[in-house]
Amino acid sequence: VLFRSVELTNEFGSRPLTVGAAHVALSVGLGALKPGTDHVLTFNGQPSVIIPAGAPAFSDPVAMQVAPLSNLAVSVYLADQPIDETTCHQDARSTTLITEGDNTAAETLTDARAIYSWCFVEGIDVRTRANDAAAIVTLGDSITDGAHSTRDTNRRWPDVLASRLQADPKTAHLSVLNEGISGNRLVHDVAGPNALARFDRDVLERDGVKYLIILEGINDIGRTAMPRDPGDPITTQDGIRALGQLVTRAHSHGIKVFGATLTPYVGAGYASPAGEQMREAVNEWIRTSGVFDGVIDFDQVTRDPAKPTVFAADVDSGDHLHPGDAGYEKMGASIDLSIFH
Numbered sequence: 001v002l003f004r005s006v007e008l009t010n011e012f013g014s015r016p017l018t019v020g021a022a023h024v025a026l027s028v029g030l031g032a033l034k035p036g037t038d039h040v041l042t043f044n045g046q047p048s049v050i051i052p053a054g055a056p057a058f059s060d061p062v063a064m065q066v067a068p069l070s071n072l073a074v075s076v077y078l079a080d081q082p083i084d085e086t087t088c089h090q091d092a093r094s095t096t097l098i099t100e101g102d103n104t105a106a107e108t109l110t111d112a113r114a115i116y117s118w119c120f121v122e123g124i125d126v127r128t129r130a131n132d133a134a135a136i137v138t139l140g141d142s143i144t145d146g147a148h149s150t151r152d153t154n155r156r157w158p159d160v161l162a163s164r165l166q167a168d169p170k171t172a173h174l175s176v177l178n179e180g181i182s183g184n185r186l187v188h189d190v191a192g193p194n195a196l197a198r199f200d201r202d203v204l205e206r207d208g209v210k211y212l213i214i215l216e217g218i219n220d221i222g223r224t225a226m227p228r229d230p231g232d233p234i235t236t237q238d239g240i241r242a243l244g245q246l247v248t249r250a251h252s253h254g255i256k257v258f259g260a261t262l263t264p265y266v267g268a269g270y271a272s273p274a275g276e277q278m279r280e281a282v283n284e285w286i287r288t289s290g291v292f293d294g295v296i297d298f299d300q301v302t303r304d305p306a307k308p309t310v311f312a313a314d315v316d317s318g319d320h321l322h323p324g325d326a327g328y329e330k331m332g333a334s335i336d337l338s339i340f341h
Helices: 157-167 195-204 218-225 236-251 273-288 298-302 325-334
Strands: 002-009 017-029 049-051 056-058 072-078 096-098 113-115 121-127 134-140 174-180 209-215 256-260 294-296 307-311
Touching: 002 017, 002 049, 049 056, 072 121, 134 157, 134 195, 157 174, 157 325, 174 209, 195 209, 195 236, 209 236, 218 236, 218 273, 236 256, 236 273, 298 325
Parallel strands: 134 174, 134 209, 209 256, 256 294
Antiparallel strands: 002 056, 002 121, 017 049, 017 072, 096 113
C-alpha cells in the first residue's frame, strides 16, 4: 500500500494549533525508526501547518510503500505556543515519547518522557492496488479499545481480526479501523463524545467503510447502577433505541452492520442485578430483532459455561469487565470471516 495522507487533529482545541514539523516512518519499537524510512510530511507543500480550533489537517500524499500490519511512527513538533486543551486518545495501549525541541527526523530518541496516549494524530489513509479495498469499523468502548491488553503488542480483538483478514486471500483487501474509546457510552458523554454524537466523524466520514461492528452499551448499563450525574441512568429501551439509530444511519450510507453482544460483567465494580437484566435483554434484542445484518456473539464466546453471567477464567483480565490478551484473542478468532465476503 502507499500513503495517501496523515490526518492531524485539533478537534478539541480551543485555539489554533501550530504544527512546526511532522514526519512518518516505520517503527522498530522503543522509540527507534527503521533507517531509511523517514518521510517529511507537508501541507499544501509547506512543512508546517496551523490547524484551527475544532478542525483537522490532512497532509499531502506521501510516496511511501508500507506492508499491511506495519507499525508506524508519526512524529509531530509543536512550536512554542499556549495549548489549553489537547486532542488525545487516552490510554491507547501504545507508548508515545515526548522530548524537547524538534526531533521529528531523529532515528532514535534520548531523554524522552513516555506517555500512553496518542495526541494530535487522528489517522492514516492509504492507497492500495486492490480494486475492492474497503474498511471495517469497530465502534465501541474500552473492550474494543483494548483496555488491559499488553501495551505495544497490538493484541486488541480488532488487531486479531485484522491479522486474520490479512492471512486469508478472500479478505486481504479489508482493513480494520479501531474506533473504540475507553469509558465511552451510547447516549451520554463521559470519555469522549457519546457514540451517537461521534458516529459521523468516526464511521461515516472514514474512507472506504463497507462494514461496521458495534460493541457498545456496557458503560451505560454500569453507570445506571453507579450514576455520577442525574441523567446517567438509562432504560433497556434507551439502549436499544440508540443502537437502532446507529444501524439506521449506517444503512443510509450503504454500510452493513454487525451487532456484537455485550460481554459478561458480573463482578465488575459497577455491576448490579438490574444492570445484568438490562445486559441480557439488550443481547436478546441484538440476537433476535433482525435489525442487524448479522450478529457476532462475544457474550457466548467469553462467558463461563457453568456461570454465564461472568467471564470464563481464561478470558478475564482480573477486573471481571475487561478481557486479557487471551480473551481478546478468543474474541477476534471467533468472528466468521465469511460475513465479509
